[in-house]
Amino acid sequence: MPRRALARVSMQCPGFVVDERAVELEVPAAQRDSALAMANQALRAAGLIAGWRDETIPLLDPATGQALATLERAAARFWGSLTLGAHATGWIAGADGRPAALWIARRALSKATDPGLYDNLVGGGVPAGQTPLSTLEREAWEEAGLPRDRWRQLSPGRTIGLERDVPEGLQREWLHSWDIELHPEDEPRNQDGEVESFTLLPVAQALDLAAGREMTVDASLVTLDFALRRGLLPAAEHQALAPRLAALQA
Numbered sequence: 001m002p003r004r005a006l007a008r009v010s011m012q013c014p015g016f017v018v019d020e021r022a023v024e025l026e027v028p029a030a031q032r033d034s035a036l037a038m039a040n041q042a043l044r045a046a047g048l049i050a051g052w053r054d055e056t057i058p059l060l061d062p063a064t065g066q067a068l069a070t071l072e073r074a075a076a077r078f079w080g081s082l083t084l085g086a087h088a089t090g091w092i093a094g095a096d097g098r099p100a101a102l103w104i105a106r107r108a109l110s111k112a113t114d115p116g117l118y119d120n121l122v123g124g125g126v127p128a129g130q131t132p133l134s135t136l137e138r139e140a141w142e143e144a145g146l147p148r149d150r151w152r153q154l155s156p157g158r159t160i161g162l163e164r165d166v167p168e169g170l171q172r173e174w175l176h177s178w179d180i181e182l183h184p185e186d187e188p189r190n191q192d193g194e195v196e197s198f199t200l201l202p203v204a205q206a207l208d209l210a211a212g213r214e215m216t217v218d219a220s221l222v223t224l225d226f227a228l229r230r231g232l233l234p235a236a237e238h239q240a241l242a243p244r245l246a247a248l249q250a
Contacts, residue, residue, distance in 0.1 A: 013039045032059070032069035040075040049078050050168070051112030056128045057083060062172065070128045074112070080170030083125055085218055086135040088178045089157070089226040090121030090144070090188065092200065099230055102206040102223070103188055105143065106196045107216070113168075116196070118215040120222055121180065121188060132176035140180070143195050144188035153181040157225050161250035162218065174250040177222045179230075203232055221248070 015027035015035045027035050036059070043049045051074045058067040060082040076083045094100030105119040124139040126132050140146045157177035164171050188198040201209065209215050210223040227233050228242050 012042050029069075033071075036069060036071045036075075040072045043075065043078060049075050053112070055125075057125060058128050060084070065174075067128075073125060073127070077166055077168035077171055080172055083171075083173045084132055084135075085173050085175045086122070086124055086126055086132040086139060086178075087120045087175055087218060087222040088122035088136055088140065088154075088180045089222060090146075090180045090182055091226075092182060092184055099203055099226075099232060101200050101202050102226075103144075103182070104199050104201055104206055104209065104215075105188070105190075106199070108194050108196045111194060114216045118209055118219065119195075120219045121198075123216075123219060123222075126176075133178075136176075136178060142192040143190060144198070145191050146180075146182070146186065146188060150183070150186055151180050152183055153179075155179045157222065157229060158245075159250045160221050160225060160245070160248045162221065162248070164217065173218070175218055175222060177225055179226060203227075207232070221245070 013035060015025055015031070016039060017024045017026055025032065025035060040049060044052060049072075053073040055073040056070045057073045057076060059069040059071050060066065061068055062082045065082075071079075071081070090103035091099040092101045092103075103121040105121060105123070107114055107117050107119050109115045122136060122139045122143055124135055124143070126135045130138070137148055140148070140151075155178065157179060160175040160177065162171060162173045162175055190198070206223065207227055210220040215223070224241065225245055228238060228245060231238070233241065
């Protein structure tokens with residue numbers, strides 16, 4: 001985190017205290033939202049926060065998940081604050097009832113993060129005032145044109161904890177995942193311009209894609225979780241990978 005820029009922000013924005021170890025916000029709870037908004041606008045003007053969304057997300061306590069304030073979504077990775085994601089693996093059953101193919105989305109080139117990479121059927125950040133499930137339902141329509149009455153079955157996956165360095169700062173996220181079984185005749189159709197295309201891939205091809213670098217890290221983890229829970233991997237791979245993914249449970 002650029003400490004010199006933060007020191008300037010602390011001078012412009014009352015309530016922020018910057019030292020060698022941490023940045024502290026010392027204002028009453030009712031003033032947190034406005035203090036963060038002022039600081040984030042200053043950081044944006046300094047070129048340190050890009051891809052501004054004009055979308056508010058909760059600022060969560062990483063230990064408890066309790067909402068402490070709200071902030072601009074684009075600022076989350078700069079601060080390394082905890083965010084929530086809602087993802088769904090869309091699958092089609094084969095003759096034996098097991099998953100035979102997965103719907104894979106390709107993100108639009110205009111996306112602020114991971115443009116052009118492959119993604120799950122549904123994937124989105126959870127804004128302030130929504131739950132992961134309500135976000136999933138909204139995104140299923142906006143991204144794939146699939147209202148709830150066209151889902152054949154919805155079942156929960158795991159909640160996976162992701163923490164990694166990214167160009168914008170630190171991504172710290174809890175990925176809430178679900179499986180959506182679709183009818184064979186259902187074809188996703190993007191509604192909001194955030195998905196370039198959808199491709200229905202045999203399970204083996206979808207897993208190969210998730211193992212490479214052309215799929216987002218979030219979607220790769222959710223796809224792997226799906227494969228492990230559904231018993232789609234060879235026994236040796238399942239035995240090697242299951243403990244590693246279980247350790248990521250949030």
